Amino acid sequence: MAPKVLVSDKLSETAVQIFRDRGIDVDFMPDLGKDKEKLAELIGKYDGLAIRSATKVTPTILAAAENLKVVARAGIGTDNVDKDAASKKGVIVMNTPFGNMITTAEHAIAMMFAVARQIPEASASTHAGKWEKSKFMGVELTGKTLGVIGAGNIGGIVCDRARGLKMKVVAYDPFLGEEKAKHMGVEKVELDDLLKRADFITLHVPLTDQTRNVLSRENLEKTKKGVRIINCARGGLIDEAALAEMLQSGHVAGAALDVFAEEPAKENVLFNLPNVVCTPHLGAATSEAQENVALQVAEQMSDYLLTGAVTNALNMPSVTAEESKVMGPWLALSGHLGAFVGQMTDEPVKAINILYDGNVAEMNLEALNCGVIAGIMKRANPDVNMVSAPVVARERGIQISTTNQAKSGAFDGYIKVTVVTEKRERSVAGTVFSDGKPRFIQIKGIQVDAEIGRHMLYTTNEDVPGIIGTLGQTMGENGVNIANFTLGRSEVGGEAIALLYIDHKVDDAVIDNLNKTGMFQSIKPLEFDVA
Missing domain, CATH: 3.40.50.720 (NAD(P)-binding Rossmann-like Domain)
Incomplete structure (x- = not known):
């Protein structure tokens, strides 16, 4: 049938x-x-x-x-x-x-032209027979600084087109490496630097917890007077009320928006403001x-x-039916390992090194690599999948290396992932036990045996008494149930870690309470895709 x-x-x-x-x-x-x-x-x-x-x-x-x-x-x-x-x-x-990458990038460039020269308003005025030539004084794009927030697929195309317009391009993207930025002909900067320098700002990031209101009131206040802002990415990236106020005050000279916090946008605080160009989510709307x-x-x-x-x-993952029967738990583990180091890494990733030991080294390593890379990249882009993750990593200039070796330890097989940034390396290793459940077995070189749960809490501290009691008491006082508790240390009195598998995601108040104890060097809530 x-x-x-x-x-x-x-x-x-x-x-x-x-x-x-x-x-x-x-x-x-x-x-x-x-x-x-x-x-x-x-x-x-x-x-x-x-x-x-x-x-x-x-x-x-x-x-x-x-x-x-x-x-x-x-x-x-x-x-x-x-x-x-x-x-x-x-x-x-x-x-x-x-x-639809090219189409969306072209729309962003078109919107930038439109707001620079007030084309929609000038067109409406001319249609009305007013001929207000002196009213619509625009600005050139040539020589101006374009700040690109998000230099991935679409943002990268916008960077290329902007350079063709003889603009100076600065880009903020946590996953953009220095070498890749040089190859693109853009200057890699931090967000605050971009906000201070850019004459035009264009957004090309997905809507995540990290990017929501990336142009908040606070960040909009950091922009230079006369900036023009373009958003053809996702609604929710800009504080629309704050942007409206700054347009009215003249701090922001213009805005061009294809997306809105609520869609379809029948009403919006930005509608009918001078020099605000709006389109109804047309970024991908070309016949091609x-x-x-x-x-x-x-x-x-x-x-x-x-x-x-x-x-x-x-x-x-993209694997055959035969492979999936054996590889299923290992594919889950690969994603968890990537998600761990991805959530722990805030700096641009230069390289990802993956070691396969023992029986796992004989499996479909390409699929496992994709699982690791997707796990790392999802923190910045939740739309990344196991097919597109290697492309995204390559576009950001991230070097991927794979090593496979015969069984070398107590486990029949394990995977170790190391992420390299400008400042440090972070590593985590895991295996699959006979029950088919993935486990973390090493973090930062410290041996552990940790079951992986949807909600986890990772802490680092000096190896001193009281850590277990403090964590347990704080979780209990805040109604957070601990399903599993794993400890590890490098040596007596040395560096120590704790990994808690908890029933619910902890809120900021729990983190604040733990920080106030002064016992922890770092505290990080972690989330994993566990059924």
Whole structure:
């Protein structure tokens, strides 16, 4: 029986035909995604769901999707898909991360031109027969400093185009190395330096806990007077109310926005302000980009449903069915090791060194490498997956090295990950026990035996009495239950670490209470993708 696919958003007819040509039974219902009740009623009979942004794949939809095997988003953003719920349901989530990069970058450049020369207002004035030539005094881009926040795929294209316009480009990106920056012809700077120097600021980062309100009121106040701001990335990156006030005061000379904190944006504090250019999330809205991502999603879904091949999956590695039976726990471990060092590293990563020892050295190391790299990169970009992670790392100039060796210790096999930055190296090692559960076995060269949980707390301190009691008492007083408690030290009285597996994420108050004791050198909450 042929696999059955539902297309619930507007998708190219050519893409729909690809399904048919590949022998897929496809129903094209481009307005169904807007009707969540009807979608929940119909989804149970489909093996695959192809969507854009209108369809919301919620736990309710997934609960009704009895036969669903794959959800594929034509585009990069998957905020409209509950990936955790999909993973628990065993549904693969795919996207097409590279189909609309140029289109989005070009829109950012167009918006920069528009706000520099007040083109929309001048056009409206001229259409009204006013001919207000002296009113619309613009500024040149040539010779100006462009501050690029996020120099990844799209941001990198914007940097290249801006250099072609003879602009001075400074970039802030924690994962951008010095060598890569030099190759791109941009100056790598810290955020505060960018804010002080830039005549134009353009944003090209995903919306994460780290990037939310990256242009906060405090940071906007650090910008130079007369700055112009462009956002074609994600809503929520800018404090819109603070930006509106600074536009009205004249500190910010103009803004061009394609995205908003709430969409669709029918009302917004920035609307109707002078020299604010607004478009309705058009970054990927060109015929070329729409066609590219549509064709890609049809091919990817067809490949998976017909052959089992997995491409651009956000919640599953690209491995064969045979490999996954053996490698499953090791793939989970690789992601956990990457996530550990990724969450511990705030500086730009220069290199990632991965050691495979014993039986794991005979497995699909490319897939395991992808798991490690994705784990590291997800801290900065949650949309990174095991397919795109090596590309993202390569674009940032990160060197990846792999070493495999015969069994050399007490374990049948283990993986050790070392991240190298300008200032330090961080390493963590892990193995998979006979019960199939991944474990951490070494952190910073200190031997441990730590079960991995969704919520963990990592501390470093001098090896002195009272650490266990302080941690236990503080967790207890704040209602945090400890599932597992692991300690390790380099030597008596030397450096020591603790790793707590806890039932719930700790809040800032717990961290503050621990810091006030003066007993800890560092305290870091950690999160892992554990089912």
